Amino acid sequence: MIQLIDVSKSFNSDSHTVHAVKEVNLTIREGEIFGVIGYSGAGKSTLVRCINLLERPTKGKVLIDGVDLTKLREKDLRAYRQKIGMIFQQFNLLGSRTVFENVAFPLKYRGRKKSEIRERVLSLLELVGLEDKANAYPSQLSGGQKQRVAIARALATEPKILLCDEATSALDPQTTKSILRLLKDVNRKLGITIVIITHEMHVIKEICNRVAVMEGGRVVELGDVVSIFSKPKAQITKEFINSTSNLSKIDELIKEKSQIVDLKAGERIWRLDFHGSETKEPIIVQLAKNFHIEPSIIFGNVEVISDTVLGSLIVLVKVDQEREQEVIKYLEEKQIKVEVIKYA
Amino acid sequence: MHSLMANYTPNLLDYWPEFINSIGETLQMLFFSGIYSYIIGLFLGVLLVVTREGNILENKYIYRALDIFVNIFRSIPFVILITALIPITKFVMGTFIGVKGAIFPLIMGCIPFFIRQVDMALSTVDSGLIEAAQAMGLSPLGIIFRVYLRESIPALARSITITTVSLLGLTAMGGAVGGGGLGSFVIRYGHNRFYQDITYVSVVVILLFVTIIQFIGNIVIKKTSH
Numbered sequence: 336m337i338q339l340i341d342v343s344k345s346f347n348s349d350s351h352t353v354h355a356v357k358e359v360n361l362t363i364r365e366g367e368i369f370g371v372i373g374y375s376g377a378g379k380s381t382l383v384r385c386i387n388l389l390e391r392p393t394k395g396k397v398l399i400d401g402v403d404l405t406k407l408r409e410k411d412l413r414a415y416r417q418k419i420g421m422i423f424q425q426f427n428l429l430g431s432r433t434v435f436e437n438v439a440f441p442l443k444y445r446g447r448k449k450s451e452i453r454e455r456v457l458s459l460l461e462l463v464g465l466e467d468k469a470n471a472y473p474s475q476l477s478g479g480q481k482q483r484v485a486i487a488r489a490l491a492t493e494p495k496i497l498l499c500d501e502a503t504s505a506l507d508p509q510t511t512k513s514i515l516r517l518l519k520d521v522n523r524k525l526g527i528t529i530v531i532i533t534h535e536m537h538v539i540k541e542i543c544n545r546v547a548v549m550e551g552g553r554v555v556e557l558g559d560v561v562s563i564f565s566k567p568k569a570q571i572t573k574e575f576i577n578s579t580s581n582l583s584k585i586d587e588l589i590k591e592k593s594q595i596v597d598l599k600a601g602e603r604i605w606r607l608d609f610h611g612s613e614t615k616e617p618i619i620v621q622l623a624k625n626f627h628i629e630p631s632i633i634f635g636n637v638e639v640i641s642d643t644v645l646g647s648l649i650v651l652v653k654v655d656q657e658r659e660q661e662v663i664k665y666l667e668e669k670q671i672k673v674e675v676i677k678y679a
Numbered sequence: 680m681h682s683l684m685a686n687y688t689p690n691l692l693d694y695w696p697e698f699i700n701s702i703g704e705t706l707q708m709l710f711f712s713g714i715y716s717y718i719i720g721l722f723l724g725v726l727l728v729v730t731r732e733g734n735i736l737e738n739k740y741i742y743r744a745l746d747i748f749v750n751i752f753r754s755i756p757f758v759i760l761i762t763a764l765i766p767i768t769k770f771v772m773g774t775f776i777g778v779k780g781a782i783f784p785l786i787m788g789c790i791p792f793f794i795r796q797v798d799m800a801l802s803t804v805d806s807g808l809i810e811a812a813q814a815m816g817l818s819p820l821g822i823i824f825r826v827y828l829r830e831s832i833p834a835l836a837r838s839i840t841i842t843t844v845s846l847l848g849l850t851a852m853g854g855a856v857g858g859g860g861l862g863s864f865v866i867r868y869g870h871n872r873f874y875q876d877i878t879y880v881s882v883v884v885i886l887l888f889v890t891i892i893q894f895i896g897n898i899v900i901k902k903t904s905h
Contacts, residue, residue: 387814416816427811431830431905441815444825472905492815 337363337386337496337528342395344381355381356392357552365495368522368529370539370560372575373549379532382549383498386530387419388412399496417441420489420527424501426481428473428488434460435469438487445492459487462524463517479510486517490525497521499531503538515541536579540564540640548572561643565610580636582606585649589677595633598679602653604633608672611637611644618669626662628654649676690874694864698877701864702884704778708850708860712785713843720790720842721835724797725823735809735819745794752791757849760788761856781850781858789846796838800831833904840896844889851885861885 344356355378363369373379384390385397388404397404399419407415428437438456447455460466463483473481482502489497499518503511519542522529531543539546539560546563548556548571556569567573577583585604588596596604609618622628630650638645654662663673684692691698727745730738755763761784768775768783804827812826828835854862861881869878 389810389813410818413816413818416814419814421811421814423807423811425805425807427805427807429808429826429830431832431903440825444815444817444821474905488815498814 336365336398336400337361337530338396338398339382339385340396340398342382342385342392342397344378344385344390344392354552356385358395359552359554361547361554361557363528363530364545365528366522366526367544368519368531368542370531370533370543370546371549372533372536372539372546373571374534377549378552379549380500383500383530383532386496386498387416387421417445417492418494419496419498420492420494421498421500422482422485422489422502424504426473426478426485426505428481428484430473433470433472434465434476434484437473437484438491440488441491455491456487459490462490462521463487477510478506479514482506482510482514483517486514486521490521490527494527496528496530499529501532501534504533504535511538512541518542536575540579540638544641548575561640561645564638564640565608565645580638580647581634582636582647582649585633585676596651596677598651598677599653600679601655602651602679603659603675604677605630605650605652606674606676607648607650607666608674609646609648610670611646616669618666618671622652622662625665626654626658628652628662688876688880690868690872691876691880694868694877698864698880701859701861705847705850705860705862705888707778708781708785708853708858709843709847712782712789712850713846715782715786716789716793716842716846717839719786720793721797723790724794725801725827727794727798728801728827729819729823735813735822749791749794752787753795757784757788757852758855760784761853761858776857778859781853781860785846785849785853788849789842792845793838793842796842797835800834800838801827803834804830833900836896836899836903840892840900843892843896847885847888847892 339359339361342356342359343354345352345354357378359382371379371382381390385392386399388397392405395405399415402415404412404415429440432440435456438459439452442452442455457466457469460469463486465480465483465487468476468480468484473484476484485502486497497518502518503514506514515538518529518531521527522542531538533539543560545557545559547554548563548569550569550571556563556567556572563572564576567576585596585606589604598604607618619630622630630652633649633651635646635648637647659675666673681692723745726741727749728734729736730742730745732739732742752760761768761781764784764787765775768780772779772783774780808826808830809822812822817825850858850860851862851865854860854864854866857863861884865878865881868874869881
């Protein structure tokens, strides 16, 4: 378990002070995949470096399983860091060493036995699917393969925690997916707590259990991924969620006065949000039956997050003003959130 | 061969033993001042890099002192440096003439140059690697040996090549002020007595040295780059 208690970090330059992280309180549970999302400059990279004290917090405590890392002596801290693996956006492999030597690097430094190192490295390379690349140099690998080597290296000393600093940001979507799958595997098989820093909402959506949204050095929203996606509160969270779906396109269409959203008298555009599990009823058909409303779908979006379906539809309906409230109430009883986007 | 040399390089033939001796002296100066310069320069160069602001052993005072030392000694022309160092040279080496007297100023002239070369070579090591090593719990000393030095071997090989070539130039200059070697040989005969063949053959020998140094350097760089 990782606890950040009232953690602040500021950087002093000659002329001014930058407060990168401000009074952050977080508890990351054992064995979960925890995401931290924010735009660049939000302080998320600094925050993750506060966990292994690559950046020493100006204020606050960093507790890992109850041990306050800020109180450890340099030497003990270095020894403790074996228990916290870390991977980076730029992979940071040692270019003069082969894949095998890279993974063996932290073990060799700890003076482990040669036979033990060999066994461990080979099993790690098998785990990340790179057994055949043991003697290759990093320059001969693709980005995805490099990150796999970095993951193997980070796991070499059998850490309890794996910190991922924008680990997929330099990779293409396909490779990102396979790396995320690997991380999920690692989390499940080895029970390692994973902390992921990213600016991409789809990374969070793909593998995280819980997420903290950061803005201006503070955590502005925190929760499990499904509820963050279904009921975002902070403006910035909504922006991030919009970035993964095409739903925000409706605003553009309205702004551009597109023909599709050119409404006649009595017509409206609604946005319907529904949880998959709660909406097995044929809502559209019932609208037609009960209210003689025939919504036409402009477009929709479905997210599957931790086996929960989150759907949204943008529909065009023709309904009388008096009846509209009644219909909306009916839908909301069926756990469908209705938002009127545009009136005629 | 003998008649060929008698035709084209008559003076060189007359001073042949001295010529061979001079080459030996040049190599001696190159070897001894090189060894000391590289060892001391590498140590100080690493110290300069790791004590720089934001680095693993940040230390304003050591960094500033080294930086100023390098800048001052690099800006003094070598011929003047030799003369200025005479009292210290005499104290340290016991003499300030000949090969023995040349080695100390050569070291003093070469170290600052090499420190800058080491500085540049180590700067090719991505700061991300240092961060990764820190995250793995390496100590500063571990980072210096296992990351900085190890990762910059090709760049350091290049530094040593460049420095050796430049040191070769310095050994010749040492000849101007009472040192030995090819430099003083050429000044004595090529310059003062205007035996041009001696000058040109010496040029060829120096070129040969440079080529060999460069050749070896390139092989090492190629073997160590991945």
